[in-house]
Every structure is written in structure tokens, then in C-alpha cells.
Amino acid sequence: MVKGLYSAYTGMINQEHRMDVLTNNLANAATNGYKKEGATSQAFDSVLAYKIKDVSEGYHLARKIGVNNPGVKIGEGYTDFSQGSLKTTSNTFDLALTDTGFFAVEFTNKAGETSVKYTRDGNFTLTSDGRLVTQDGDAVLDTNGKAIKIDPIEATLINSAGQIIQNGRTVATVGVTDFEDYDYLEKYGENYFQPVEGATEKESEAKVYSGYLETSNISVVTEMVNMISVQRAYESNQKVITTYDGTLEIAANQLGKI
Secondary structure, three states: OOHHHHHHHHHHHHHHHHHHHHHHHHHOOOOOOOOOEEEEEEOHHHHHHHHHHOOOOOOOOOOOOOOOOOOOEEEEEEEOOOOOOEEEOOOOOEEEEOOOOEEEEEEEOOOOOEEEEEEOOOEOEEOOOOEEEOOOOOEEEEOOOOEOEOOOOOOOEEOOOOEEEEOOEEEEEEOEEEEOOHHHEEEEOOOEEEEOOOOOEEEOOOOEEEOEEEOOOOOHHHHHHHHHHHHHHHHHHHHHHHHHHHHHHHHHHOHHHO
């Protein structure tokens, strides 16, 4: 195979992957608490340098570097955890965080298994039996890791410390959890995060604002500009393949006759 064709092909695959990420961001531009995702690329020389320096298999093992495939390699994805702007809802149970940290939620999967997930989406609601839940019905947890349940009839106030106050007394405190390194968090489902091995929890300094929701940190204009750039890069790789195809046709059908 002509190496130029492979390089252009991998370039098209890479741009297609970037486009998938951008379109997913745009689809979630109106999702509360959504955090923008991004894609990276790895050049052949960086992958080669990493492989040469890799001594995890020992110094005395004679191993080949691998197949020499030119072109670009899709790198790791990343999440932008920057703060989204706040919007007013005047709903007591709509909560927003003004610093790093996440609301803790008891998530139940289709098999009935429960686990703790974390989210920035504070669009909560109070059920008729007094349970504070997400829009999907998952229970919001307090600082002790228990599902929050309050009197649904009494007037409710939630202060900046996350304390839920009824009749002048604190009946529960909304749990807010933070982590030392967000590299140890992975996305789960539509708008949840879950810790992976190595994640370390820490106390959050975020304030809780009742009657507000954090919007996504997506800039629609920026994402649209990036989509145009990706589309042009994809078309450039297409032109490279077209050029090589024309060259190969001449080599096979015309030069071969001489």
C-alpha cells in the first residue's frame, strides 16, 4: 500500500472522531451541568518515542517496535471541568455549585444494582413522599451517604452550606464531594461521573445556591467554528487520496505500456 494513502486515511478517521465529539457537545449545549469533551491526536514520532523508552517489559527482551504504520493515531479524550454559567429558576430544589465538586447520587441500573455516581446537574425535585431525587428518579445523598428524605408539606429553605432547613432546624445536608485529581473520573451515562481506581476524595469548598442551575460549559460558536475546521481537514485528506489515485492510475495504465 502507498504510505500516503494510509496517512490520508488515518487522517480522515481522526477527523471523523473529532466530529463525533463536537456534535455530542453541541447536542448537550442545553444540558444542565454538562462538561465539554475534547479529542486529542498522536503523531507517529511521539508514539515511536514512547515505545522506544518503554522499559516495562525488561531491558533484555528483544522485541520489535511494531508495525510501521504512518499517519495519525487517535489519542485520549478529555473532559473540560470548567464552571458553567448559572441561570435562575426560583425553584427551591434546583441547586447549583459555585466551585469544584459534585452532587452525590444513588444510581440504580436496570439490574436493580445501586452505586454512587456524581453529577453537576442539580435539577432535583421533591417526590410526594418527601424524597429528593434527580429527574430520572435517582436519590440525592446527604453528607452521610444516605438518601435525603424530608417533610414534603413543610416550607423548605436550602442555604449556601447545603443545609435543608424546615421549621427553623436542619433536617438534612446535601452531600457535595470533590476529588484530588479529575483524571481519575470517567463519564457514566448521559451526565454522571464515576471514580476509577486511584481516585481520592476530598472535602469540597463549593457553595450551594438554591433556585439556580448550572448550564453546560459549551460555547456553541466555538464548537461550530471547530466543526468547520474539522470538515476542511477531512476534505483535505480526501483530496490527498484523490491525488494519489490519479498518480497510481497513470503509473498502472500509462507508464506500464512503455
